[in-house]
Amino acid sequence: MxxxxxxxxxxxxxxxxxxxxxxxxxxxxxxxPGPMTVFRKAALLTALTFEQEVLARKLLGAVQVVRNGEKVDIGQGLLPFPAETVSMFNEYAIEGTIDSVQTKNLLKTFVPGGDAAAQNLIEAWETAQAAIRRSDHEAG
Known part of the structure; x- marks a missing residue:
């Protein structure tokens, strides 16, 4: 039964x-389509679940914050990162910046598909961010 x-x-x-x-x-x-559509398509084509897509967006946003010289705690939030991701992120963030190789390593802690999938997500994120900046510039 x-x-x-x-x-x-x-x-x-x-x-x-x-x-x-x-x-x-x-x-x-x-x-x-909104500016994040390109990222959402990449996430779907990478076979990410919705939760993985949300975590990838959250992680890439946090990496951007660190690159801007600010501190961020990725251990907070309704959708938690794997402990390995949080630990690795905190280790990288201590250095004050997170490079593209480190970003790939962070993504691979919860995104299937290895380097290629992580690289596709990073490129889609950068494209989306460029579109957002262009839109903000045109509006302002």
Whole structure:
């Protein structure tokens, strides 16, 4: 009996995962894409779950904050990073900057696909940030 309920629970989780993926795909087809659409597409093509996408955005934002000379605590928030990510981030942040190799290493603690996937996310993030800066410059 418990095997049956475990199968039902696993099936419900799979359905929820697929439902979220479909919602993400539909959102990316918006005729008026936002600046983060390129990053969201890269995350989806890298086969990230929604949670992994959110963590990647949060991490890359935190790296940017450190590069700007500010301090940030990635141990806070509703969606926690793996302990390995937090430990590695804190170690890198002590140096005052986080380079691209270190950023890849941080992403690989929770993103599947190795260097290639991490590099694709970094490039998509940089493209999105450039679009945001352009938009801010045009508005200001």
């Amino acid at each position: 418990s095997d049956h309920s475990a199968d039902v629970i696993a099936l419900e989780r799979r359905i929820e995962y697929l439902s979220v993926q479909v919602e993400r795909l539909i959102d990316l087809q918006n005729p008026f």
